[in-house]
Amino acid sequence: MDFKLISLLLSLALSTPLITLLFRLVMRWWWGRLPPGSLGLPLIGETLQLIAAYKTENPEPFIDDRVKRHGPVFTTHVFGEPTVFSTDPEVNRLILHNEGKLFEVSYPGSISNLLGRRSLLLMKGGLHKRMHSLTMSFNSSATIRLHFLPHIDRLIRLNLGSWSGRVLLMEEAKKITFELTMKQLMSFDPGEWTESLRKEYVLVLEGFFTIPIPFFSATYRRAIGARTKVAEALTLIVRQRRREQEEKGAEKSDMLAALLYGDDRFSDEEIVDFLVALLVAGYETTSTLMTLAVKFLTETPLALAQLKEEHEDIRVKKDPSEGLEWTDYKSMPFTQCVVNETLRVANIISGVFRRTVADIPIKGGYVIPKGWKVFASFRAVHMNPENFKDARKFDPWRWQNSSGNTYTPFGGGPRLCPGYELARVILSVFLHRLVTRFSWVPAEEDKLVFFPTTRTQKRYPIFVKQLGHDSLEMNGN
Ligand SMILES: *[C@@H]1O[C@H](CO)[C@@H](O)[C@H](O)[C@H]1NC(C)=O
Ligand SMILES: *[C@@H]1O[C@H](CO)[C@@H](O)[C@H](O)[C@H]1NC(C)=O
Ligand SMILES: CC(=O)N[C@H]1CO[C@H](CO)[C@@H](O)[C@@H]1O
Numbered sequence: 001m002d003f004k005l006i007s008l009l010l011s012l013a014l015s016t017p018l019i020t021l022l023f024r025l026v027m028r029w030w031w032g033r034l035p036p037g038s039l040g041l042p043l044i045g046e047t048l049q050l051i052a053a054y055k056t057e058n059p060e061p062f063i064d065d066r067v068k069r070h071g072p073v074f075t076t077h078v079f080g081e082p083t084v085f086s087t088d089p090e091v092n093r094l095i096l097h098n099e100g101k102l103f104e105v106s107y108p109g110s111i112s113n114l115l116g117r118r119s120l121l122l123m124k125g126g127l128h129k130r131m132h133s134l135t136m137s138f139n140s141s142a143t144i145r146l147h148f149l150p151h152i153d154r155l156i157r158l159n160l161g162s163w164s165g166r167v168l169l170m171e172e173a174k175k176i177t178f179e180l181t182m183k184q185l186m187s188f189d190p191g192e193w194t195e196s197l198r199k200e201y202v203l204v205l206e207g208f209f210t211i212p213i214p215f216f217s218a219t220y221r222r223a224i225g226a227r228t229k230v231a232e233a234l235t236l237i238v239r240q241r242r243r244e245q246e247e248k249g250a251e252k253s254d255m256l257a258a259l260l261y262g263d264d265r266f267s268d269e270e271i272v273d274f275l276v277a278l279l280v281a282g283y284e285t286t287s288t289l290m291t292l293a294v295k296f297l298t299e300t301p302l303a304l305a306q307l308k309e310e311h312e313d314i315r316v317k318k319d320p321s322e323g324l325e326w327t328d329y330k331s332m333p334f335t336q337c338v339v340n341e342t343l344r345v346a347n348i349i350s351g352v353f354r355r356t357v358a359d360i361p362i363k364g365g366y367v368i369p370k371g372w373k374v375f376a377s378f379r380a381v382h383m384n385p386e387n388f389k390d391a392r393k394f395d396p397w398r399w400q401n402s403s404g405n406t407y408t409p410f411g412g413g414p415r416l417c418p419g420y421e422l423a424r425v426i427l428s429v430f431l432h433r434l435v436t437r438f439s440w441v442p443a444e445e446d447k448l449v450f451f452p453t454t455r456t457q458k459r460y461p462i463f464v465k466q467l468g469h470d471s472l473e474m475n476g477n
Contacts, residue, residue, distance in 0.1 A: 035084055035366045037066065037075030045077025054451035060392075063087055063380045073362060083353075083373040087380030089387065089406040091362050095354055095376040096411060106355035106373060147253055151183050152426055153323045155190070156433050163464050166443050169294060170459035173287035173430075174198075180426060181282040185255045185275055186237060197233055200226045204276075205284060227276070234272045242268075284453060285348050286423050290430050291460050293342040296394040298442060298462075303338065303396050308435045310334045315436045324429055335428050337399035342427075343409035344382045345394050348454045351377040352411055378408050438464040 040046035053062035063085075066074045072088040086092055095103055159176045178198045182188040207223020241256055255278070259271045266274070297304040314328050353375055360368045368374060385391045387406045388398065410420040443461035448454070 033365065033367045034369065035073045035075050035362075035364070036070040037085075039075070039077040039082055045080075045082070047078045047080075050076075050078050051451050055449050057448050059379075059450050060383055063377065067380075071364065073364070073366065078375075081373045083375050084368050085375050085377060087377050087384070088363070089381050092376040092378070092381060092408065094360075094362065095374060096352075096408070099354070102356065102358055102360055103354040103374065104357055106353050148184055148422070149326060149329070149425065149429075150323055152180060152429050153433075155179050155183065156426075156430055158190075160433050160437060163438070164466075165463060166461060167440075167464050168459045168461050170287065170291045170455065173290040174283065176430070177283050177286040177290070177426070178279075180286075181279055183254075184422075185278060186241075187252045187254045187256075197230060200230050200233075201279065201283065204230060205280065230276060231272050234275050235268060238268050238271050238275075282423075286426055288348050288454055289342060289346065289423060289427055291456065292346045292348075292448070292454075293338060293427060293431065294434070294440075294462070295446070295448070295456065295460055296342055296345065297338065298440070300394050300396075303394070304435075306334055307338060307431065311432045311435050314432065324432060328432075329425060329428055332428055332432070334396065335431055336424070337396040338431070339424050339427055340399045340407070340409075341394055341396040344388065344407060345392075346448075346454055347379040347382055347409075347450075349409065349411065350379040350450065350454070351375050378411075381406050381408070437467060439467060440464045 038046070040049070050062055053059040066076065066085070067087055073084065073086045073091055076083055076085050078085075086095065099105070156176060159172065159179070163172070175198070178201070179190040179194060182190070182194050182197075188194055203226035204223050207217075207220045207226075238256070238260075241260055245260060256271070256275070259266055259274065297307060310332055314324075314331060318328075353373060356368050356370055356372050356374060359370050362368060381387055383391045410423075440462045443463050444458055446456045446458045446460050448456055
């Protein structure tokens with residue numbers, strides 16, 4: 001992080017309170033019916049307050065204060081631009097469902113450089129539609145059931161097989177999700193090559209949140225370098241698979257096969273950017289989800305006990321060497337409540353940025369001007385006691401009675417996250433193998449933070465102990 005630079009800017013800005021005041025008055029006059037709010041300091045706006053709040057376990061005050069002062073939709077200035085911030089489920093729905101019509105996707109330039117110009121997150125219009133429907137087809141239950149479930153189960157067992165004593169849960173979860181993603185995308189089994197690619201990947205990801213001033217950041221430059229290496233490695237794979245296809249025809253049934261052999265004729269560059277983006281999407285979010293589910297369960301012993309019971313029932317009915325089947329996955333109702341509640345409390349995707357393509361009237365008689373940045377906060381909706389009783393409490397049982405119609409853990413509309421079904425299956429299988437094989441206790445106190453990404457500060461170290469019944473079996477294969 002470029003703290004020196006930030007503090008320099010800060011002192012510069014603080015020395016000019018008059019300019020701030022003037023700026024605000026001009027903004028108010030110019031934009032008339034803009035949702036109320038404060039733009040904070042010139043240049044950096046309220047970015048520092050936002051970051052400070054999200055670095056604690058309790059970021060709610062940043063939003064709550066502003067909602068109290070200005071209402072559920074307010075104007076602020078974060079990450080280099082004035083931004084309309086929505087905490088209102090109705091306005092969020094408007095934003096998500098009018099993608100491509102009234103709003104378009106918009107991320108800071110530093111992020112687009114890392115993802116690649118052609119990545120799914122940044123794509124617009126027809127190309128996005130084609131790529132998205134392709135990934136959505138991979139989300140379908142049938143594909144997961146037929147092609148991925150056996151691999152998911154096998155790779156998770158293989159990884160858990162090497163656990164003993166102290167385990168850094170977040171690191172292990174990342175290793176598992178990376179291996180799973182490589183398998184799904186390109187049919188690669190874990191090995192030295194995937195592990196060295198993963199190391200480069202970690203560098204790319206570190207670059208993601210070095211905003212606000214990426215140009216000066218060493219981390220960011222290193223990330224761009226790492227991205228080039230990852231892209232080169234993937235380009236070789238794509239070329240090789242194209243050659244194989246010309247010689248032998250399509251043999252594999254992974255994502256790369258769908259990209260290469262479909263009717264869309266994607267270029268190598270398009271495919272590589274797409275793969276990079278999918279690796280980013282799967283890797284960080286799914287592994288965080290796995291880690292936090294375990295953390296929340298550990299802190300809620302009643303829920304853990306009920307979850308264990310559900311999975312023991314499945315375990316005793318099966319031969320130890322047998323893999324999990326789709327019917328097993330479908331007989332985990334309480335696990336699904338745990339998955340939903342983990343997603344709600346953790347808010348791994350805390351919201352989405354968009355840009356307006358027209359003046360957009362919203363409730364309260366306000367107008368978001370054309371070309372403005374908006375942020376639809378999912379977190380604010382999920383943490384609002386009006387939508388969820390005792391909103392800060394991890395309470396999986398709440399899902400037994402309600403389906404939560406303000407609940408959007410994976411976004412929605414045309415950009416609904418394509419991996420959501422897959423993430424649910426991975427987490428469910430992981431929990432099954434974990435609770436039927438190990439007991440554990442936290443090795444250290446660890447804290448949840450939300451910036452730069454949602455994670456625990458110490459990567460959640462735990463001590464694991466094998467349970468008696470399967471010490472001789474289940475060594476994976
Ligand atoms: C769910 O509903 C049942 C019956 O309607 C009720 O007894 C139970 O307390 C409810 N559970 C929760 C968590 O609200
Ligand atoms: C979990 O949330 C989804 C919405 O994403 C909902 O359709 C589903 O019914 C919920 N599951 C449970 C067990 O409540
Ligand atoms: C659960 C779900 O949304 N499945 C979708 C996955 O993709 C297929 C094919 O595009 C859709 O038909 C499914 O509805």
